[in-house]
Every structure is written in structure tokens, then in C-alpha cells.
Amino acid sequence: MEFDNGARIQGFVSGVGAKTDGSGGGTMRGQSANVIYIDEMDMVPNEIMDKVVMPIMITYPDTVLIATSTPIGKREKFYKWCLDSNDFKEDYLPSTVLPQWDRQEKLIIAESTKEAFEAEYLAKFSEGTYGVFKPQDILSARQEYSYKETLNMNWWTSYAGVPRPQHLVKVMGIDWNKNAGTEFSVVAYDADTQRWIVCENVNIPATEFSGDNWKKEVIRLNYKWRPDWIYADEGYGHTIIEDLKLYSFNLRGKKNKSAMDLETEKIVDRLVSFNFSSSVELRDPITQKVIKKSGKEFLVSNTIKVMESQQVWFSHDDKTLYKQLQAYTVMKISANGKPIYGVPNKKTIGDHRLDAFMLALGGLFLQESIYAPSNAFVDSTPQSFTKEELTNRQSGLGKLSSAA
Numbered sequence: 001m002e003f004d005n006g007a008r009i010q011g012f013v014s015g016v017g018a019k020t021d022g023s024g025g026g027t028m029r030g031q032s033a034n035v036i037y038i039d040e041m042d043m044v045p046n047e048i049m050d051k052v053v054m055p056i057m058i059t060y061p062d063t064v065l066i067a068t069s070t071p072i073g074k075r076e077k078f079y080k081w082c083l084d085s086n087d088f089k090e091d092y093l094p095s096t097v098l099p100q101w102d103r104q105e106k107l108i109i110a111e112s113t114k115e116a117f118e119a120e121y122l123a124k125f126s127e128g129t130y131g132v133f134k135p136q137d138i139l140s141a142r143q144e145y146s147y148k149e150t151l152n153m154n155w156w157t158s159y160a161g162v163p164r165p166q167h168l169v170k171v172m173g174i175d176w177n178k179n180a181g182t183e184f185s186v187v188a189y190d191a192d193t194q195r196w197i198v199c200e201n202v203n204i205p206a207t208e209f210s211g212d213n214w215k216k217e218v219i220r221l222n223y224k225w226r227p228d229w230i231y232a233d234e235g236y237g238h239t240i241i242e243d244l245k246l247y248s249f250n251l252r253g254k255k256n257k258s259a260m261d262l263e264t265e266k267i268v269d270r271l272v273s274f275n276f277s278s279s280v281e282l283r284d285p286i287t288q289k290v291i292k293k294s295g296k297e298f299l300v301s302n303t304i305k306v307m308e309s310q311q312v313w314f315s316h317d318d319k320t321l322y323k324q325l326q327a328y329t330v331m332k333i334s335a336n337g338k339p340i341y342g343v344p345n346k347k348t349i350g351d352h353r354l355d356a357f358m359l360a361l362g363g364l365f366l367q368e369s370i371y372a373p374s375n376a377f378v379d380s381t382p383q384s385f386t387k388e389e390l391t392n393r394q395s396g397l398g399k400l401s402s403a404a
Contacts, residue, residue, distance in 0.1 A: 028052045032059035041069035041078040045344065049077055071125045075135055075326070079125055095121040132300065132328045132341065133307050141312040142322060150188075150199040160197060160313070162190045170199070170227040171367075173359030174218065175352045176237035181205040182214045185356035186225050189364055196306060196361065198314040199225060201321055201353055215244055218271075223263045227270060231363030233355065234273040241273045274359060280366065299358040300341055302365050314357075324354040 001009045012028045028048075033056050038044060044053075057063050069078050081088040095101060108121060118124040149155045156165035168188040176182045186199040204210075204217045214237075222230065232241055248267035251257065257265070276299075279292040293301070306312055307325075314321055327343040328351060334340055343349045 028056070031056055034060055034063055036063065036065045038065070038067040039069070041067035042071055042076075043069070046076055047345070047348070071119050071123060075125075083125070092123065094123045131326060132304065132330065133325050135326070137307040137310060137312075138322065138325045140310040141307065141314055141325075142316050143313045144316055145313070146317055147198070147200045147315050150197070160190075160195070161193055162195075162197075163192050165190075167191070169364065170225055171360045171363040172218075172221060172225065172227040172230045173356040173361075173363065174230065174232035174237065175355040175359065176214065176233055176235070176240065177352050178206050178210065178236060180350055180352050182210075182217070182237075183353040183356040184217060184221055185353065185360045186221060186227065187357065187360040187364070193311070194309075195311045195313065197312075198318070198321075198357070201314070201318055201357070203320075203353070211240055211243075215240060215247075218244055218267070219260070219264050222267055222270070223260045226263060229363050229367055230267065230271045231274050231359040231366075232271060233359065234275040235277075238273070241271060245271060272363065274362070294338065296341065297338065299355075299362045300339075302362050303358045306361050320350075320353050321357060323349050324351050327351075328354060 010031070010033075012031075029052055036053065036056060038053070053065075057065060067078060067081065071079070082090045096105075109117060145155070145159065149159070153165050156162040156168075162168070168190055170186060170188045173185040173187070174182065181203045184200070184202050184204070186201075188197050188199050189195070190197070200221070202217070202221075204213055207213065218230070218232075221227075234241065245268045248265050248271075251261050251265040254261060274295060276295045278295050280295050280298040282291045282293065282298070316322075324343065327345075327349045328341065329343065330339045331342045331344075332340045341351075343351050
């Protein structure tokens, strides 16, 4: 729209997801403006703000930026501008200022959840309205330690407060990816403190020799951590899993085994393939009825409950897991009503480390429910057996098996 005095009003649509090639907001690039007005600011990706909108701010010395939005729970630019920045002035205008509010209030409250009402009508930055994991739970889990410290037994007793570190139950989660590389996550559970502590998260990049490198890493981490179980994504890693099992099994016939050989031959019993798309069977502890959930739905719901316990630790240095927990959201709802999880920008943030972390947590849950079906639970707080209890159960019940 152009006026007689030469002034112009131009409108642009940014989109709610940043493009992987960095070309998001292309029609806005190279523009200039005296006034920039952004509506639904909390939906605009950071990449577009940083690479497209902010450069427009310097085209004139007195350019004004105005942003309005319904908060959706993100803790990004709009949140910081409203609550933390001295460079911006906040005008707080909830729906309650509207003259017709009194006539609609009861109906709106009756049809809204508490969090949705606070965000949509009271314009509050409510917890959990955007991401799958609550910011307060993520911040609680981010602890001041490095993964290298977890190799020191004294660290477990003096810093982590674990009275019997020799009884930790450990699970390794593996998420293979031919583009982003494979993520390995080792999580230890302490029954005394009921705490889950991440011991190591590592990425092995995708290369020409990816398969061999990933198998070597499984063998290395298995020797290093002696996990009770290894839960690996079956999808892309199906062949690798079978190769590892065969290699591990064949080692049992080898003479003059090294210490690593003795640990590697246990992989065949520890390694469980998990299919994100298949069903997981759980048993209701009261009715004993078998309940089926999709693999991905189970992993996410289990991780949410573990995170909500605020008994999870991961290193403050692990920015990858921190960002993925923050960005993880329900991308859409499928035709059959199932949530589709992911991150808005898979290339820059991704979710593969988070998948490996969730596999480690889920593996512990599934294995304990196999050995104690009468104590299995679906919607209660996750808990685990001690190493001693697991040893007693294994000696009486035989090998572990997959519940997926």
C-alpha cells in the first residue's frame, strides 16, 4: 500500500519454520523500514529474526520495532524482550481488558485448559505450552559436572550423593543416522537416590566407513561402561545390530580372550533392537491388562515422566542435549490422532541425541517391567531395581528379552 506522501506499508509472511537451506524469509531480505511491526512474534523462527529482520533495523538510525504475540511457551526473543531486556518497553494487554470479556469469560474458561487459558487469554508465559518438556524440568536436570567426572567413583559418592555406585544400573541408548552421525547415550540409575544420571553422550560422525566406526564405538562404550542393556534404534541400524550380535556370539569360541573380548561377548545378551514404529506392550499393575503403545509414543511419555520427577542429571556442557530438549515439540497430529514429535529445524538442532537419551531411559523401564510384570506400571512414577535385585531375578528367570 502506497500513500500520496510517498509512504508505504508492506506486508510479508515469514512462515513458522526456518528452512534448512537458510533461505527463510527470502521476500523480506534487503528491505528497509522506518517502522517494523511483527505480529505473532513468538511464532517467528530465531533464524529469520537474526538474519532477516535485525539487519533491517540498521537501515535508518531511528527505526522502531514493535512486536505483539500470544505467548506459546518459548523462552526466546519475545520472552526476553518482554521480561529481561531494558531496550524494550512491554505493554501487557490480556483479553480481560476487552469490554465484551465479562460476557464470554465463563464459556472460555469452561472450554480451555489452565495452561491454554493463561497463554491465549491472559498472555502469560506459561510452562509447557510450547515444548514437550517443561523449561523448569530441563533447567533442573542441567547440572554442574562433566561427563569425564563420572568415571571417578569418588565423584559418585561425594558429588552425586550415590551411596553405592557399584550397584548402579546402566543402559546405553543408540540412535543411528546416516547424515547427522550416530548418537550414543549412557545413563546410570541409582535406586538409593532414585536418580538418573547421564554418564556420557557422544556423536560419531557419518563417513565412508560409518558402519565399522559405529560398531567399534559400541564395543568401546560397552567395555568402558559395562551397561546392563543396550537399546538401539532398529530402523537404519538393523544390519549393524545383527553384525554386532554375530561378532559377539562368535567371540565365545575364541581362546585366550582379552579383557575387552570378555566384555564384548556379552553384547549379544545386552543388545536389544527397538523399532520406533512398532508397538510396545506394557502391563497394567492393577488389572494386569496388556496395554499397547507405539514405540515413539512410549519413549516420549516415559521421558516426560522421568524429567518431571526432577531426578535427572545431564552435564551443563552438553549444549546439544539441552537445545534438543528445549526445542522438542508436537509438530502435528496424524490422521489417527497420534502426535508427531520433532524439532522445528532438524538440520541446525536435530533430535538424535535426545532419541538416544530416550532409548536409554525407555530400555530401563521395559526391562524392569519384563522381570516384574506385577509391578509394571504405565502412568506412575518410573522406578528401577537395584543391581542386586536384578542379579537375583536374572539368576532365576534367565536371559533378558525385548518388549518391543
